[in-house]
Amino acid sequence: MPRNLGEGETQMNFRIPEEKKDAFIKKAKASGTSASRLLLEFIDSYLGLSPKNDEEIEVIKQKVAELEEWRERAETILGELAA
Structure with missing residues (x-):
């Protein structure tokens, strides 16, 4: 709607x-x-x-990539703990 x-x-x-x-x-x-x-x-x-200028956008992209890495690590650890 x-x-x-x-x-x-x-x-x-x-x-x-x-x-x-x-x-x-x-x-x-x-x-x-x-x-x-x-x-x-x-x-x-x-x-x-x-x-946002190009430099700010690159910083944001890097931070997003870092967060994705942390998420993947957390999922791996949680999976190991559940096993």
């Missing part, structure tokens, strides 16, 4: 082939985000409003 628009918000509608839309939504979900979030980030970047 669509959420209510916030103050100062509006909607944009555009045409896109259904298979491209479905693939975009699927890939966004697989990346842990939404199609709307990705489109808003693109618009901000295109307009020069993106608050």
Whole structure:
């Protein structure tokens, strides 16, 4: 169900082939985000409003990779403890 628009918000509608839309939504979900979030980030970047520069993004990517490593280690340890 669509959420209510916030103050100062509006909607944009555009045409896109259904298979491209479905693939975009699927890939966004697989990346842990939404199609709307990705489109808003693109618009901000295109307009020069993106608050994150490339260096900040690389730091975030590194932190995510470290968290993934910790998660994998924790799963391994928990699996060993359960055995």
